[in-house]
Every structure is written in C-alpha cells, then in structure tokens.
Amino acid sequence: MDKELLGIKVVRKMISLISTGVYRPERKLPAERKLCEQLGVSRGTLRQGLADLDSMGVVKIVPRSGIYIKKYSDKKLPKGILPPNFKNISLHDIVNARKIIEIPAVALACEKAGKDKIAILKNHIIKMEQSIDDLPEFLKYDMLFHQTVVSASENKVLVTAFESISEYLKYSQVYTSVHEGEEEKAMKYHKKIYAAIKNKQKKAGVKILANHLNDILESVKS
Amino acid sequence: MDKELLGIKVVRKMISLISTGVYRPERKLPAERKLCEQLGVSRGTLRQGLADLDSMGVVKIVPRSGIYIKKYSDKKLPKGILPPNFKNISLHDIVNARKIIEIPAVALACEKAGKDKIAILKNHIIKMEQSIDDLPEFLKYDMLFHQTVVSASENKVLVTAFESISEYLKYSQVYTSVHEGEEEKAMKYHKKIYAAIKNKQKKAGVKILANHLNDILESVKS
DNA sequence: GCAATCTGGTACAATTAATATACCAGAAAT
DNA sequence: ATTTCTGGTATATTAATTGTACCAGATTGC
Known part of the structure; x- marks a missing residue:
C-alpha cells in the first residue's frame, strides 16, 4: 500500500483551485510563503508539489519573480477532458x-x-x-x-x-x-x-x- | 492539509474488504503477519489501523487468538475513513x-x-x-x-x-x-x-x- | 539613490511516520 | 513435550515533513 505523499496532494489541490477559477491562467500565484500557509503545508512540501506542476506544464516557476499559471493549462487537466460519449448525450x-x-x-x-x-x-x-x-x-x-x-x-x-x-x-x-x-x-x-x-x-x-x-x-x- | 496516515488507509482497505465480502462478520481475519503482507504495510502500521477498527467496533482483537469481525451495532461512519478527497462523509x-x-x-x-x-x-x-x-x-x-x-x-x-x-x-x-x-x-x-x-x-x-x-x-x- | 522588502533557491537540524527486526507469553496443534 | 501458532511489545533505522535560517536578485517606498 503506497504512502500518500503530501506533495501530490498539493498538486491535486492546486489543480482543483485552478479549475474552479480561484486562481486564473496567466496570473501569478500567491508567493510560496503565503501559499503554503493557505494550503497548510510546509514550504518544502509545497515546492515539491509546485515542481511537479511545473514539469506537467501547469505552472511556470520564475525565480525571483513568482509562479505563473500557464494559459491553456485547463486543457491539460484531467478534469478538462470531455467524457468520450459526450456527443451522444x-x-x-x-x-x-x-x-x-x-x-x-x-x-x-x-x-x-x-x-x-x-x-x-x-x-x-x-x-x-x-x-x-x-x-x-x-x-x-x-x-x-x-x-x-x-x-x-x-x-x-x-x-x-x-x-x-x-x-x-x-x-x-x-x-x-x-x-x-x-x-x-x-x-x-x-x-x-x-x-x-x-x-x-x-x-x-x-x-x-x-x-x-x-x-x-x-x-x-x- | 492533513497528512494521510497509512493506518487510515488500512482502515479503509479493511472496510472495503469486509464490504465486498472478502472477510465476513463473525469470522476470524488472517493473522496479522499474513494480513500486513497482503496489504503491503508493516505490522506496526497494520496494528495501528486494526486498533482503530477495534475502537470503532468494527473488529475485536483477542490476544493469542485472533481478530474477529464484529456484527455492526454502531452505524456511524467515523471521520477520516473514506477516500481522501471526500472526507467527513x-x-x-x-x-x-x-x-x-x-x-x-x-x-x-x-x-x-x-x-x-x-x-x-x-x-x-x-x-x-x-x-x-x-x-x-x-x-x-x-x-x-x-x-x-x-x-x-x-x-x-x-x-x-x-x-x-x-x-x-x-x-x-x-x-x-x-x-x-x-x-x-x-x-x-x-x-x-x-x-x-x-x-x-x-x-x-x-x-x-x-x-x-x-x-x-x-x-x-x- | 538607498534601504527595506519582496521573490524563489537552498541547506540543515528536529520531528514524526513507517519499516524491519527481534523477542515475549499464552494457546493450540503435533 | 515440543513446535508453531497467536497477539503484545520494544527498538533501531529509514524516510517524509516541518521549521528555521540564510542567499541573491528584483521590486517598492522614501
């Protein structure tokens, strides 16, 4: 039974926050120190999750500037994928x-x-x-x-x-x-x-x- | 964001196994050493989950005998047991x-x-x-x-x-x-x-x- | 211009969860 | 009587997470 790493929970939570419009594409996310407080995790764990989101192309981390949500990230999200039988509905x-x-x-x-x-x-x-x-x-x-x-x-x-x-x-x-x-x-x-x-x-x-x-x-x- | 303890996953898995009829009420569970191998967790973690299940009244642990699945009297579904995305159900x-x-x-x-x-x-x-x-x-x-x-x-x-x-x-x-x-x-x-x-x-x-x-x-x- | 403050990047000790291992004592089977 | 089962317990180890501290470039306010 795999241990659930907190980092992937951060990934899920962030995707959820983006997909519900709390954070919006092209905009900057709150600073890491604010974000980890909001999500209730340590900064190290948050950064671990953010690194995953970066490699997935959902966000772009810019040193000494901030973390930006990529423009079309919606379409890459699992939830953004339409059910296959959509047209029959x-x-x-x-x-x-x-x-x-x-x-x-x-x-x-x-x-x-x-x-x-x-x-x-x-x-x-x-x-x-x-x-x-x-x-x-x-x-x-x-x-x-x-x-x-x-x-x-x-x-x-x-x-x-x-x-x-x-x-x-x-x-x-x-x-x-x-x-x-x-x-x-x-x-x-x-x-x-x-x-x-x-x-x-x-x-x-x-x-x-x-x-x-x-x-x-x-x-x-x- | 709460850390997902493995013990809770054990609880969920056991409830799932009971609900799907793999293990049945009034019967004895496999021995701890077999169980933790089947679930893929260490014995300590398994025992932690079993202790929770015991305190919930789902199973009864009998020293030097075995672990028995109780008939349910308590209908409450304790918090933190269900899948992580939908807690408190x-x-x-x-x-x-x-x-x-x-x-x-x-x-x-x-x-x-x-x-x-x-x-x-x-x-x-x-x-x-x-x-x-x-x-x-x-x-x-x-x-x-x-x-x-x-x-x-x-x-x-x-x-x-x-x-x-x-x-x-x-x-x-x-x-x-x-x-x-x-x-x-x-x-x-x-x-x-x-x-x-x-x-x-x-x-x-x-x-x-x-x-x-x-x-x-x-x-x-x- | 300058200093204070912001940003992400990094390092490290302390805490906690989970593992692996060993052993105990009663019970049951051989 | 001995081996083997059972749950109960203790402990050292590994790994995840936290908390704290500091760095260096960029930005803001005065």
Whole structure:
C-alpha cells in the first residue's frame, strides 16, 4: 500500500483551485510563503508539489519573480477532458439530470446552508452582475453558483455526483442558449434562489429552481 | 492539509474488504503477519489501523487468538475513513444521495427500459441467486443491478453521476446487506424492482425502492 | 539613490511516520 | 513435550515533513 505523499496532494489541490477559477491562467500565484500557509503545508512540501506542476506544464516557476499559471493549462487537466460519449448525450438528459440532483439539493441547502456558503453564493451573484456583458464570465459564475448550491446541501456524495456531470454542463449548448436578454432573467432566478436559501424557505427554493430548470428545458426542446 | 496516515488507509482497505465480502462478520481475519503482507504495510502500521477498527467496533482483537469481525451495532461512519478527497462523509449522506438519484432513475427506467436492459437486469438477478453463498460475487451483481437500473433510465448524464458515487455504495453495503441471512431479503427486493420495471409499474417501482432506502436511512439515524 | 522588502533557491537540524527486526507469553496443534 | 501458532511489545533505522535560517536578485517606498 503506497504512502500518500503530501506533495501530490498539493498538486491535486492546486489543480482543483485552478479549475474552479480561484486562481486564473496567466496570473501569478500567491508567493510560496503565503501559499503554503493557505494550503497548510510546509514550504518544502509545497515546492515539491509546485515542481511537479511545473514539469506537467501547469505552472511556470520564475525565480525571483513568482509562479505563473500557464494559459491553456485547463486543457491539460484531467478534469478538462470531455467524457468520450459526450456527443451522444442530449441536452434534455443534461437538464433532466440537473433537475434530479439540484432540486433535492436546494431543498437540503435551505435547511443546512451555513453563513460561509451563503456568502459565497452572494459573491457569485455579484460577480454575475458585474460580468453581465461578458458572457463567458457570466456563465462561469452561473455555473459556480449552481455548484455552490449543491455544495450547500452539505451532502458531499451529492457534490461528487454533481461535479461529475459539471463538464457536460460546461460544454453543452445549455449556456450558449442563454441568448442576449436572457441574462436578466437568469439573474432574477439566481437572486430568488439565493434569497430562499438565505431565509430557509425550502418550498420557495424548490419551486424557483424547478421553474428555472424547466425554462432551460423548454428552450432546449425545439 | 492533513497528512494521510497509512493506518487510515488500512482502515479503509479493511472496510472495503469486509464490504465486498472478502472477510465476513463473525469470522476470524488472517493473522496479522499474513494480513500486513497482503496489504503491503508493516505490522506496526497494520496494528495501528486494526486498533482503530477495534475502537470503532468494527473488529475485536483477542490476544493469542485472533481478530474477529464484529456484527455492526454502531452505524456511524467515523471521520477520516473514506477516500481522501471526500472526507467527513456520513452513511446518512450516502443513502440520501442514493435516494435522490436512484428513485427518479427507477421511475425513468419504468418508462423507458428496453428489452436489452430488462434482459440484463434478469441476468444479474440470476447471477445473484447463483452466487448466494459467495458474498463477493453476490455483492458484485447487487451493485451491477443497481447500476443497470440507473442505466435503464436511458439518461447517460445520470449514469455518469451514479457511477461517480458507486464507490461509496459499497461502504453503505457494509452496514446493510453484508450480514449472513440478508441475502434472501435483498433478493426479494431486487426481484420486485425488476418486476416493476419489466411491467412498467412506475409507482410500484418508486415505492419499493423508496421504502427500502428509507428503511436504511431510518436504521442509520440513531 | 538607498534601504527595506519582496521573490524563489537552498541547506540543515528536529520531528514524526513507517519499516524491519527481534523477542515475549499464552494457546493450540503435533 | 515440543513446535508453531497467536497477539503484545520494544527498538533501531529509514524516510517524509516541518521549521528555521540564510542567499541573491528584483521590486517598492522614501
């Protein structure tokens, strides 16, 4: 049985942080001394993981300057690889699966969401509003909002299930079907869902999300 | 970031081996010197893991006799046992996630299951009956049955989501159908689900599965 | 311009986890 | 009665991780 070296945990964590947009391509990472504090490892261990990420081409370490996330690192990440059967999947199935998972999740979220998750939800809404003229950005925070809702259910198994299909969501036409003018509508839905979770209004939250996803389902049927 | 102690991996591995029926409740485990060779760890590390399993009530260590797998009375899944990426997962969460995904899936399966999937389901039931005295085989086909049910929903996104949590199902199996004599009960339940899907009795299928998972959920609450 | 501060690169002792080895004592098999 | 099994224990060794310290180039503030 192999011992799990901390260095590879750092690699995994960093990939996760990059893929979720916490750290963004072309940008500089926090200094090593800050990073190792944030990740809760010693600097030596962090550097071990960073060296791996460097050799994988995910980051570039520049002496006396900083550590930079490479531009197209997303495509090299394991999670960035589309499932092979992607093209055989219908939008209808994607939205239906979302309904099945997200609706119970929002019900749980209304019961269990903590202040931290509520704060994150609010932040995502703010970011959505700020990037309402930048569709890729808008959709990114749309996505993060929904992931946070599932996360707020405090059921990590459900989170795992949802994460596994988030690639479908990302690359599907669902988001490109949010045409101009649809952003305002999406904003209203998200704000209502946020309010329902914050005020623990379970029935309202379920109803709003169901309507939201049904709207998407309608726009998909064509 | 917590260091992953090998002892915890031993605990996980042992639970996995018990849940897959390699080792069965009320029976004696191989001697420590054999076990640590099989698991690929030193005896000290193995004993550390076994001590945890003992304090959790999973096994009972009897000096100068052996290590015996206990029947579970404590349904709690202790922290830090499950795979490193998803810590603090409770059995409650696992069963809840199963409910959320499998119940809509069986409803869809009753609507959409084709002859091919029905044939596969029947085959899994036959294999389960044939291997009723071979627990690892039995649980294997038990698992395949559930995956086929979700697959019969004809929603590939849902299948992906379910596959991503199937690793956790075996942990829930530890506490459910692993005991001797439970196999017959599981058989009856699977046969009823199969009949409901075959005869497209949506409400019946949902009810049977919901009752079963609610039973498990109830026994878990303690 | 200069000094303080930042950056990654490096070295080394202390701590901790895991291994390998040996031996003990009771129990069971031969 | 002796060999061989069992878990319990002790210890030296190896390796991973931490913590601390310092280096040298680059940047920032005054």
